[in-house]
Amino acid sequence: MARVSIPKLEASTFKGWAFVLVAGVVLALIAVLDRGGLNEVTAADGSTGCQLEVVADELNVRNGPSQGAALIETLPRGSQVDATTVVTDGYRELEEGRWAADQFLTPLPGTNCG
Numbered sequence: 001m002a003r004v005s006i007p008k009l010e011a012s013t014f015k016g017w018a019f020v021l022v023a024g025v026v027l028a029l030i031a032v033l034d035r036g037g038l039n040e041v042t043a044a045d046g047s048t049g050c051q052l053e054v055v056a057d058e059l060n061v062r063n064g065p066s067q068g069a070a071l072i073e074t075l076p077r078g079s080q081v082d083a084t085t086v087v088t089d090g091y092r093e094l095e096e097g098r099w100a101a102d103q104f105l106t107p108l109p110g111t112n113c114g
Contacts, residue, residue, distance in 0.1 A: 065091035
């Protein structure tokens with residue numbers, strides 16, 4: 001029967017550019033998974049009666065209606081979100097108390113975004 005030997009891992013095993021490359025790839029994969037995957041496009045469920053589509057490459061979603069408000073998430077182009085009819089200082093209120101710049105949102109046909 002063949003014997004399998006597992007090499008002993010030592011500190012010198014984790015030195016050099018090979019480690020940097022492997023660590024970089026692992027961290028990049030973790031970042032992609034943490035963000036929800038590649039090119040994930042969210043869809044609205046229509047619960048508010050106003051559905052909008054993101055028309056910017058990326059749209060920052062904030063916790064208040066101003067550029068100085070904390071950034072909550074970033075939505076990619078094509079994402080669909082539920083929103084209210086409330087627009088304050090150029091920011092539209094989205095579902096769950098989130099806010100995004102109204103100029104980068106287009107109402108979907110058949111919805112009431114008044």
